[in-house]
Amino acid sequence: xxxxxxxxxxxxxxxxxxxxxxxxxxxxxxxxxxxxxxxxxxxxxxxxxxxxxxxxxxxxxxxxxxxxxxxxxxxxxxxxxxxxxxxxxxxxxxxxxxxxxxxxxxxxxxxxxxxxxxxxxxxxxxxxxxxxxxxxxxxxxxxxxxxxxxxxxxxxxxxxxxxxxxxxxxxxxxxxxxxxxxxxxxxxxxxxxxxxxxxxxxxxxxxxxxxxx
Amino acid sequence: xxxxxxxxxxxxxxxxxxxxxxxxxxxxxxxxxxxxxxxxxxxxxxxxxxxxxxxxxxxxxxxxxxxxxxxxxxxxxxxxxxxxxxxxxxxx
Numbered sequence: 001x002x003x004x005x006x007x008x009x010x011x012x013x014x015x016x017x018x019x020x021x022x023x024x025x026x027x028x029x030x031x032x033x034x035x036x037x038x039x040x041x042x043x044x045x046x047x048x049x050x051x052x053x054x055x056x057x058x059x060x061x062x063x064x065x066x067x068x069x070x071x072x073x074x075x076x077x078x079x080x081x082x083x084x085x086x087x088x089x090x091x092x093x094x095x096x097x098x099x100x101x102x103x104x105x106x107x108x109x110x111x112x113x114x115x116x117x118x119x120x121x122x123x124x125x126x127x128x129x130x131x132x133x134x135x136x137x138x139x140x141x142x143x144x145x146x147x148x149x150x151x152x153x154x155x156x157x158x159x160x161x162x163x164x165x166x167x168x169x170x171x172x173x174x175x176x177x178x179x180x181x182x183x184x185x186x187x188x189x190x191x192x193x194x195x196x197x198x199x200x201x202x203x204x205x206x207x208x209x210x211x212x213x
Numbered sequence: 214x215x216x217x218x219x220x221x222x223x224x225x226x227x228x229x230x231x232x233x234x235x236x237x238x239x240x241x242x243x244x245x246x247x248x249x250x251x252x253x254x255x256x257x258x259x260x261x262x263x264x265x266x267x268x269x270x271x272x273x274x275x276x277x278x279x280x281x282x283x284x285x286x287x288x289x290x291x292x293x294x295x296x297x298x299x300x301x302x303x304x305x
Contacts (some may be wrong), residue, residue: 159243
């Protein structure tokens with residue numbers, strides 16, 4: 001085997017593993033002259049980028065060990081093993097850092113990683129499909145799951161509670177949803193107490209009912 | 214006595230009626246409200262409100278910690294799409 005062939009083989013990224021991976025952050029820029037980088041962290045605690053072992057790039061071919069040096073605005077300053085100068089650090093700009101899903105510790109009772117919930121099929125308790133979970137939010141009043149329905153533009157937002165989501169089976173890839181009243185719009189056939197008024201009719205409708213808002 | 218003490222918490226009247234009706238019916242429902250300015254009262258604990266943010270009704274499950282805050286605080290009007298990474302959701 002010639003040298004050229006050897007070099008090509010060494011640079012070819014390894015085949016990505018089939019197991020799902022989680023993106024923990026992205027290298028945004030070089031920091032200083034000694035090979036440090038700034039990382040925008042996507043984790044709950046910014047420093048947790050380095051907490052789950054070595055990370056890999058998007059292709060899965062390069063494994064990197066990250067050592068956190070300091071926190072910075074919106075992320076962390078870190079050193080990556082084998083990166084010694086600014087040129088090498090600049091070359092890593094834009095690299096996303098992944099770990100296999102199996103590297104994350106088991107969540108607690110009745111806790112689920114967002115990455116496990118997103119993509120699950122939502123089925124109604126009474127039978128029938130509702131849609132697919134596309135996001136999980138928390139605005140300070142409990143977790144909310146967002147479900148998109150085929151053929152509908154507006155997603156459905158549901159509280160992530162035992163009453164509304166009685167069954168979550170992440171391995172089988174589905175959740176059961178007991179749809180509360182008032183979630184779907186009037187056009188979806190839901191019997192809401194307050195019909196959704198057309199644009200410009202809100203004040204009129206409320207005045208007629210003697211309500212202020 | 215401070216003005217805010219003798220005046221008491223503000224809440225839109227219709228919201229109280231809706232909450233009472235929902236509790237009396239005993240069924241699982243999301244009470245759609247537009248009143249972001251209303252204060253969360255102790256009698257709302259356990260109910261789920263859909264608080265309008267100008268775009269959609271965000272479900273707000275009222276807990277004891279939320280008493281005294283306004284409904285609008287839990288239904289942001291600006292879009293923010295965060296990243297999931299290692300974030301967890303707890304089923305209440």
